[in-house]
Amino acid sequence: MSIEDLVAAATAEDGVAPFNEATTIALAGGGPWRVREMSEDAAALALAGAPVELVVHPQRRRRGHGGALLDRLIASGERRFWSHGDLAAARALAVSRDLVATRTLLVLRLDLDVPPDVPQPEGVTLRAFEERDADAIVAINGRAFASHPEQGAMDRADFDQRRAQEWFDPAGLFVAERDGEVVGFHWTKVEDGIGEVYVVGVDPEAHGGGLGTALTARGLRHLWDEGLRIVDLYVEGDNLPALAVYRRLGFREHARDVLWSVA
Incomplete structure (x- = not known):
């Protein structure tokens, strides 16, 4: 499965894209990435200096894939993670790892x-x-x-x-x-x-x-x-x-x- 297919499936399910504009533009250009992890189940991307953005395929959620990926990223030294749409599942995952909400970007x-x-x-x-x-x-x-x-x-x-x-x-x-x-x-x-x-x-x-x-x-x-x-x-x-x-x-x-x- 391509990253584009994963993004499309998540966007259709959640009503919000998992990656912001800068990341989406970089996907078309091939980076450069500081974090780039992809599998059939989930993906995590981050440009230099930017927080990590993480997505799990809708059909593979609630099986621990997101938590396992988040744990690996934290263990590797990553400290900031975007949750686009402030979805309930993402909030629950963040709280379960004792993460703290430090910034809010409103869509008006x-x-x-x-x-x-x-x-x-x-x-x-x-x-x-x-x-x-x-x-x-x-x-x-x-x-x-x-x-x-x-x-x-x-x-x-x-x-x-x-x-x-x-x-x-x-x-x-x-x-x-x-x-x-x-x-x-x-x-x-x-x-x-x-x-x-x-x-x-x-x-x-x-x-x-x-x-x-x-x-x-x-x-x-x-x-x-x-x-x-x-x-x-x-x-x-x-x-x-x-x-x-x-x-x-x-x-x-x-x-x-x-x-x-x-x-």
Whole structure:
């Protein structure tokens, strides 16, 4: 059985993919992997510096395969493990090994029923992405997500790799410009009929004045115009300022991912 077949079976059973976007992209490119264990029953993958993601085939669950794999990984020195969807079986397995939940990534969902209004912050132009904006977006992303272990690590090669994915649409990437300088961006995504607030980044020096709200609304209006009525986004569970913005826009919790760590 291929890893793609295993992922497809688990996703169909659980309603959530066992691997995140970075791992999925790396699967197509062959890594590079820090952890790569695969069998007919289960698989575990991790890129350099990233937590381990583990999946057990639905037809081979409740036979100890997941526990045995997790035990081997812990014995080998692995300390962090993602549970996508916070599934009950994964939570029970983590607790049985005395792992501790150390991070929560929320999936928020918005049901669009009217076209979103787009505020216009004073002195700011919201416009579509142009190729000359690429380096500025990468730089702003690094500053905006400096403390974020995944998003903050995006470099120009990562940016270009994401743009090479089938879902990428340059018309869904927007920037905010002030005095001729890019100060923020909103990258939208559409996949499987659902829109996504993929990344909203605002230069820390440009915070305030509703720039984040305006950028988010501009992307939502684009998704509405494209016919999307369901929009998801991912946000850290402890990012209170971002959560306040998204909840004001009508987003509500839909699902969550939990990072479990060896105590």
